[in-house]
Amino acid sequence: MKILVCISKAPDTTSRIAFTDNGTAFDENGVQFIVNPYDEWYALVRALELKETQGGSVTTVTVGGVDCDPIIRKALAIGSDDAVRINTDPKDSLFVAKQIAAYAKDNAFDLVLLGKETIDYNGAVVGGMVAELLDVPFVSFAIKMEVNGSTATLEREVQGGVEVVEANFPLVVSAAKGMAEQRIPNMRGIMAARTKPLQIVEAQDVSTSTTIVRYELPPAKAAVKLVSADNVAELVELLHKEAKVI
Amino acid sequence: MPTLVFADNIGGKITKSSLEAVSYAASMGDEVVAVTYGNIDGDGGLGNYGAKKVIVASGVTTQDSQQLTKLVVQASTSVGANTIVFSHDNTGKSIAPRVAARLDAGLVAGATALPAGDEIKKNVFSGKAMAYVKVNTDKKVISVLPNSVGLKATGGSAEVESFSGDLGNAGVKVIEFKPTSADGAIPLPEAELVVSAGRGMKGPENWGIVEDLANVLGATTACSRPVADIGWRPHHEHVGQTGVAIRPNLYIAIGISGAIQHLAGVNGSKVIVVINTDPEAPFFKAADYGIVGDAFEVVPKLTEAFKAFQAAH
Numbered sequence: 407m408k409i410l411v412c413i414s415k416a417p418d419t420t421s422r423i424a425f426t427d428n429g430t431a432f433d434e435n436g437v438q439f440i441v442n443p444y445d446e447w448y449a450l451v452r453a454l455e456l457k458e459t460q461g462g463s464v465t466t467v468t469v470g471g472v473d474c475d476p477i478i479r480k481a482l483a484i485g486s487d488d489a490v491r492i493n494t495d496p497k498d499s500l501f502v503a504k505q506i507a508a509y510a511k512d513n514a515f516d517l518v519l520l521g522k523e524t525i526d527y528n529g530a531v532v533g534g535m536v537a538e539l540l541d542v543p544f545v546s547f548a549i550k551m552e553v554n555g556s557t558a559t560l561e562r563e564v565q566g567g568v569e570v571v572e573a574n575f576p577l578v579v580s581a582a583k584g585m586a587e588q589r590i591p592n593m594r595g596i597m598a599a600r601t602k603p604l605q606i607v608e609a610q611d612v613s614t615s616t617t618i619v620r621y622e623l624p625p626a627k628a629a630v631k632l633v634s635a636d637n638v639a640e641l642v643e644l645l646h647k648e649a650k651v652i
Numbered sequence: 653m654p655t656l657v658f659a660d661n662i663g664g665k666i667t668k669s670s671l672e673a674v675s676y677a678a679s680m681g682d683e684v685v686a687v688t689y690g691n692i693d694g695d696g697g698l699g700n701y702g703a704k705k706v707i708v709a710s711g712v713t714t715q716d717s718q719q720l721t722k723l724v725v726q727a728s729t730s731v732g733a734n735t736i737v738f739s740h741d742n743t744g745k746s747i748a749p750r751v752a753a754r755l756d757a758g759l760v761a762g763a764t765a766l767p768a769g770d771e772i773k774k775n776v777f778s779g780k781a782m783a784y785v786k787v788n789t790d791k792k793v794i795s796v797l798p799n800s801v802g803l804k805a806t807g808g809s810a811e812v813e814s815f816s817g818d819l820g821n822a823g824v825k826v827i828e829f830k831p832t833s834a835d836g837a838i839p840l841p842e843a844e845l846v847v848s849a850g851r852g853m854k855g856p857e858n859w860g861i862v863e864d865l866a867n868v869l870g871a872t873t874a875c876s877r878p879v880a881d882i883g884w885r886p887h888h889e890h891v892g893q894t895g896v897a898i899r900p901n902l903y904i905a906i907g908i909s910g911a912i913q914h915l916a917g918v919n920g921s922k923v924i925v926v927i928n929t930d931p932e933a934p935f936f937k938a939a940d941y942g943i944v945g946d947a948f949e950v951v952p953k954l955t956e957a958f959k960a961f962q963a964a965h
C-alpha cells in the first residue's frame with residue numbers, strides 16, 4: 407500500500423501568541439515549532455503501523471519553506487521512508503490542498519492521511535479539499551482504521567456519536583485521537599533520518615482564495631472572583647444573577 | 653442573490669448548530685434557502701429561523717461527503733447562490749471544504765461573527781487569538797462556529813421543494829452508528845452546560861459526585877486528557893487542544909490544573925468556574941469564578957446548593 411501523510415508545522419502548544427507589523431503577521435520570535443500533533447501522533451504513526459502489517463511505503467508531504475525541514479526530519483526519524491516538500495509559503499487552505507492534490511495525483515497513492523486539524527489555523531479543511539480535488543471518498547476524524555485488501559473499515563466521529571464505515575481505496579482520511587499511540591523517535595531513527603531522501607518540489611502556480619487581513623488578541627480577562635468553600639450558595643447566586651448562565 | 657445554507661439532521665431532526673447557521677445566513681440580509689437530506693418533517697423548523705425555502709434530497713440517507721457535496725453544489729447553481737453557509741461542526745467540516753474545492757471558492761472555516769464589510773472574524777491558535785479574513789473569490793463558503801452566533805426565531809415557515817438531481821453513489825458505506833450517549837445527554841460540542849473533572853479526582857471510583865452535579869444541572873460531563881488516557885473516563889469526554897473543543901455557557905472545572913493545552917479547548921466558554929485545592933493552579937487565571945477547596949467537600953455542597961436554588965425558582 408502506497409501511503410501519503412500530510413505533515414504541517416505548528417507552533418509548540420505552549421507558545422506565547424503575539425503579532426507584529428500592526429497585527430498583520432504572527433510573531434515567530436522565540437516560538438518553537440513542532441510537527442502538528444494530529445499529523446505526527448495519529449496520522450503518521452497509523453500509516454507506519456499499516457505499512458508494517460500490509461507492506462508498502464510511507465511518504466510525507468509538506469507545503470512550506472526551508473523552515474519546515476526540521477519537522478520533516480523528525481517525521482523521517484519516527485519512520486517515514488521518504489519526504490517531499492513543496493517549496494512555497496502555505497498561503498491558505500485551498501492553496502495548500504491544490505499543491506498536495508497535484509502531487510498525489512501524479513504519484514498515485516492508495517491512501518492520503520492527514521491530521522484532524524492544524525492547531526494554529528484550526529481549519530480542519532485541507533483533507534476534504536484534497537479529497538474533492540482527487541474526486542475520492544473522504545473519511546473525516548477517523549479514530550480507528552483497519553485495512554482488508556482493497557477496503558478500509560474505519561470508525562469516525564460524527565455529530566452525536568461514532569460511525570463505523572467502509573470505503574474502498576483510493577481514499578483520503580483525517581486522523582483524530584485514538585488512531586494510534588505517539589511514537590518517540592529512537593537514536594537509530596534519528597541517524598537514519600539524516601540520509602533518507604527529502605525531495606524538494608516546485609509549487610503549482612495557483613491563486614490564493616482567502617487572505618488574513620489582521621489578527622487580534624482577545625481582551626484581557628478580569629480577575630477571578632473567589633467564593634468561600636463554606637458558602638457555595640453565593641456561587642449559585644452569582645451564576646444566576648450576575649453571570650446569568652443558570 | 654439568495655444565500656444557501658446546508659442543514660444537517662440526525663434521524664430527521666435538524667441539528668441546533670445547523671439552525672444557528674440558518675440564523676447567521678438570515679442576519680446577512682439576503683433571502684435564505686436551506687438544503688438538507690433524509691426524512692424531514694415539513695420544513696424541519698428551518699423556516700422559523702429564517703429560511704424561505706427548504707430543498708430536501710429525501711433519497712440520501714448516509715452522510716457521505718461526496719454525495720452531499722454534489723447536492724450542495726447543484727442546489728447552489730439552481731438557486732443562483734454565491735454564498736454558501738455551513739455549521740463548523742463535524743458534518744460541516746467534512747462537506748464545506750469539498751464544496752469550496754469544487755467551486756474554487758474561498759472558505760472561512762469557523763466564523764465567529766457576521767461579515768463586516770469584506771472581513772470575516774474567526775478564531776485562530778486554538779482560541780488564543782482572532783483573525784479577520786477576506787475572501788478573494790466571488791463565490792464564498794462560510795462555516796459558522798457552533799455556539800458563537802445564537803439562534804433567532806422569526807416565527808416564519810418555509811416552502812418545501814424536493815430535490816431530484818443525480819448525486820451518484822455514496823463512496824462511504826455506513827455499517828453502524830453508535831451514539832455517544834445512549835441516555836440522551838447532549839453531545840459535548842452542543843452542550844450549554846459542562847461539568848468537567850481531572851486528575852484531582854484521584855480515581856474513577858470518585859466520579860459519582862461529578863455526575864451528581866452534572867445531573868442536577870442537566871449538564872454534559874467532560875474530562876482532562878490524562879484522565880481519558882489512563883482510562884478513568886471514555887475518550888469522547890476529553891476536551892482540549894487534542895480533544896473536543898467546546899463553547900458552553902458554563903464550564904465547571906473540578907481538580908483540573910488548567911494547562912494551556914486544556915484551556916485551548918475550553919477558552920471559548922462564556923463563564924468558567926474552577927474548583928481546585930491549589931490557589932496557584934493556573935486555571936484560576938482563566939476563570940470567572942473560583943473556589944479554593946477540596947472537591948470531595950465542595951462538589952457535594954454545590955450540588956445541594958443548585959438543588960435548593962432549583963426548588964426556589
Ligand SMILES: Cc1cc2nc3c(=O)[nH]c(=O)nc-3n(C[C@H](O)[C@H](O)[C@H](O)COP(=O)(O)OP(=O)(O)OC[C@H]3O[C@@H](n4cnc5c(N)ncnc54)[C@H](O)[C@@H]3O)c2cc1C
Binds near residue numbers: 875878890892929945
Ligand atoms: C501537545 C499536547 C497536547 C495536550 N492536549 C491536551 C488536551 O487536549 N486536553 C488536556 O486536558 N490536556 C492536554 N494535554 C496535557 C496537559 O498539558 C496537562 O498535562 C493536563 O491537562 C493535566 O490534566 P489535569 O489538570 O487533570 O491533571 P494535573 O495537572 O495533575 O492537575 C490536577 C489538579 O487537581 C488539583 N487537585 C488535586 N486534588 C484535588 C482535590 N481534592 N480537590 C480539588 N482539586 C484537586 C491539583 O491542585 C491540580 O491542579 C496536552 C499536552 C501536550 C503536550
Ligand SMILES: Nc1ncnc2c1ncn2[C@@H]1O[C@H](COP(=O)(O)O)[C@@H](O)[C@H]1O
Binds near residue numbers: 528
Ligand atoms: N502546509 C501543509 N503541508 C502539509 N500538510 C498540511 C499543511 N497544512 C495542513 N496540512 C494537513 O491538513 C490537515 C488539516 O489542516 P487544516 O485544514 O489547516 O486544519 C493537517 O493536520 C495536515 O495533515
